[in-house]
Amino acid sequence: VRFAKGHKEETRQRIIEVASAMFRREGVEAVGIAGLMAEAGLTHGGFYAHFHSKEELVREAMLSAFEHSRLRQDAGHTKAAALENFVRSYLRPAHRDAPERGCAVAALVGEIGRHETATRTVFSDKLEALTKRIADLLPDSVAETERSATATAIFGTMLGTLQMARVVTDSARSDAILESGILAALHLAKPSG
Amino acid sequence: VRFAKGHKEETRQRIIEVASAMFRREGVEAVGIAGLMAEAGLTHGGFYAHFHSKEELVREAMLSAFEHSRLRQDAGHTKAAALENFVRSYLRPAHRDAPERGCAVAALVGEIGRHETATRTVFSDKLEALTKRIADLLPDSVAETERSATATAIFGTMLGTLQMARVVTDSARSDAILESGILAALHLAKPSG
DNA sequence: TGTACATCAGTGAACGCGCGTTCACTGATGTAC
DNA sequence: TGTACATCAGTGAACGCGCGTTCACTGATGTAC
Numbered sequence: 001v002r003f004a005k006g007h008k009e010e011t012r013q014r015i016i017e018v019a020s021a022m023f024r025r026e027g028v029e030a031v032g033i034a035g036l037m038a039e040a041g042l043t044h045g046g047f048y049a050h051f052h053s054k055e056e057l058v059r060e061a062m063l064s065a066f067e068h069s070r071l072r073q074d075a076g077h078t079k080a081a082a083l084e085n086f087v088r089s090y091l092r093p094a095h096r097d098a099p100e101r102g103c104a105v106a107a108l109v110g111e112i113g114r115h116e117t118a119t120r121t122v123f124s125d126k127l128e129a130l131t132k133r134i135a136d137l138l139p140d141s142v143a144e145t146e147r148s149a150t151a152t153a154i155f156g157t158m159l160g161t162l163q164m165a166r167v168v169t170d171s172a173r174s175d176a177i178l179e180s181g182i183l184a185a186l187h188l189a190k191p192s193g
Numbered sequence: 194v195r196f197a198k199g200h201k202e203e204t205r206q207r208i209i210e211v212a213s214a215m216f217r218r219e220g221v222e223a224v225g226i227a228g229l230m231a232e233a234g235l236t237h238g239g240f241y242a243h244f245h246s247k248e249e250l251v252r253e254a255m256l257s258a259f260e261h262s263r264l265r266q267d268a269g270h271t272k273a274a275a276l277e278n279f280v281r282s283y284l285r286p287a288h289r290d291a292p293e294r295g296c297a298v299a300a301l302v303g304e305i306g307r308h309e310t311a312t313r314t315v316f317s318d319k320l321e322a323l324t325k326r327i328a329d330l331l332p333d334s335v336a337e338t339e340r341s342a343t344a345t346a347i348f349g350t351m352l353g354t355l356q357m358a359r360v361v362t363d364s365a366r367s368d369a370i371l372e373s374g375i376l377a378a379l380h381l382a383k384p385s386g
Numbered sequence: 387t388g389t390a391c392a393t394c395a396g397t398g399a400a401c402g403c404g405c406g407t408t409c410a411c412t413g414a415t416g417t418a419c
Numbered sequence: 420t421g422t423a424c425a426t427c428a429g430t431g432a433a434c435g436c437g438c439g440t441t442c443a444c445t446g447a448t449g450t451a452c
Contacts, residue, residue, distance in 0.1 A: 003395060003448085011395080027304060029222045032438060045442085046396045054439065110303030111220055113360045124362045152370055153354065153377030157346065160353030164345070167306045169317045177345055184346030184381050196415085196428060204428080225405060238409085239429045247406065 012050045015040045020061040020068075024107035025100035028058055028115075058115065059122050065104035066126045083137035087185045090158050091178045096165045105130070106162045131155050141191040150188060157185045205243045208233045213254040213261075217300035218293035221251055221308075251308065252315045258297035259319045276330035280378045283351050284371045289358045298323070299355045324348050334384040343381060350378045 018040045022031045033054060034044040051057045076082030089095065090103065099107045105127055112123045135151035142150060161181025168174045211233045215224045226247060227237040244250045269275030282288065283296065292300045298320055305316045328344035335343060354374025361367045 008395065027222070027307065029220070030307070033440085034437080042395095043397050044439090045398060048440070049395065107303070109356045109360050110300070114220065114223070117362065120360060120362050123360060127357060127361065128366075149369065149373035149376065152357070152373045153350065156353035156357055156370070156374050157350040157377065158353065159356065160349035160351065161346065163302045163352065163356075164320060164349055167302050167313060167316060168320065169310065169313050173321075176342065177349070180342035180345045181349050183342065184350065188377050188380065201428065226407085227404080235428095236430050237406090238431060241407070242428065 008050075011040075011042070015042075015047075015050055016057065016060045016064050019057050020065045020104075021100040023058065023061050024065065024102065024104055028108065028111055055116055055119060059119050062104055062108070062112075062119075062122055062126065066129075069103070069130075079137045080139060083134070083189055084186060086134070086137070087154075087158060087182055087189075091161060091165075091182045091185070093175060093178065096162060096174065096178065099166070103159075103162070106159055106166075109159065127155075138189055139191055142189075143191075154185050154188050157181060157188060161185075201243075204233075204235070208235075208240075208243055209250065209253045209257050212250050213258045213297070214293040216251065216254050217258065217295065217297055221301065221304055248309055248312060252312050255297055255301070255305075255312075255315055255319065259322075262296070272330045273332060276327070276382055277379060279327070279330070280347075280351060280375055280382075284354060284358075284375050284378070286368060286371065289355060289367065289371065292359065296352075296355070299352055299359075302352065320348075331382055332384055335382075336384075347378050347381050350374060350381060354378075 015037070019031070019036055022036060022039065033047050037044045037047055051060070076085045095102045105123070108123070112120060131148070131151045134154055135147045138147055138150060158181060161177060161184075165174045165177045165181075168177060208230070212224070212229055215229060215232065226240050230237045230240055244253070269278045288295045298316070301316070305313060324341070324344045327347055328340045331340055331343060351374060354370060354377075358367045358370045358374075361370060
């Protein structure tokens, strides 16, 4: 065998990670197989030895992006601190400015709705897992029946805010948008909402 | 002259309206000039007698979509009622299911960030006008210094919520997402946020 | 130890196709004589 | 009134290009003898 054991799997992972970044930065449709493989240091012909189709790579890339997400439940001493850290981290200018390393939902939610059902389902499941994690960080005083809806609304606020901040051309205004999103998300997390 | 006076302008408007719907439904990148012109009952060659480029049409289509927006300030007897009507109307299942006649921001925010600055500026300006209109519907008791930020956060919540509802594959869950967004947006509109 | 061969990750030419854009042309009409 | 011509919105072939995908091939290595 020409290559070391595990070499092919390594290459596959490298393609997935390159794709994951490129998709988030440029959008799935704008990324071609040839450019993608070149970025991974390969030629386009070898692509189909790793994946059945571009669509399969899209799913793998999304799974990878979610796995490497910086959202960790232990990022704070208390649940309240962890939630606040998450919200502030999500709505940082650094996250706005680096979509290729950021939230896949924010980067791709618009076009994923037009992809195959299998792809939408992967995305859908990850979105649900994300809101569940947010729900777990809500104060104990938030009623059981409201936790899921509150977490969904909080993530919706973060998502919409980040996207507005990314599209706006004036940077001071963009920063202000992020700030207003932080306040709103934290406000929604308080009980008796 | 072969055609009636004003005929060309009529054709131009027809192309813009067809494009405005197609862009919102399929995304700008996925819509080709040929398909677009066919939808307008024409052949692709005539396109450049009306527009300098596809990008120019994108801007015209966005302006048109914003102009035909259903958001009217008079849609309620009081400001509170008008705001609630707007939020509920925006987060209706019917709006989720008909992006081609819906909010251009929700449909295109993801890809517009990757377009020319001129296009982003048109989009940016319209987004600002939209939040200003929301700010005007906030209760008088909301402090002057907070009105803009609050309106931005409310629209962010609506935007993110609608996009989540559009991508989720389970329809009951999608409906629940819309509901949670309505409650959250209205909650944010209350003073002392 | 030295040679012949099997392996297989990766290569690059080629496929049909649709893209945005250009341009010489069409043909129904209004106008000029 | 009848004919020749100018107008110009719309047509459709063609441009170079990149897309996703296929496939015969390469060539460095491990194994068999």
